[in-house]
């Protein structure tokens with residue numbers, strides 16, 4: 001991951017590779033250390049992403065469960081209705 005940063009000693013704009021702990025300014029040659037807070041932010045973002053995905057997966061599972069429940073309630077309703085009709089038929093015939 002490349003970040004645009006400013007060199008602390010000369011103020012020149014440079015690209016910092018976050019995979020490497022230290023980069024060198026192309027203008028003055030000063031060593032520029034990777035910003036640790038940005039890595040923490042990145043980790044936090046990844047963690048948040050994980051949580052979001054887990055929540056979405058959970059919601060999907062809940063949705064599937066509720067669909068299944070609705071299906072079985074419908075089946076039970078149909079079965080009950082049929083049973084009722086059969087009983088009515090047996091009584092009135």
Ligand SMILES: [Zn+2]
Nearest residue numbers: 007010025028
């Ligand atoms: Zn510099």
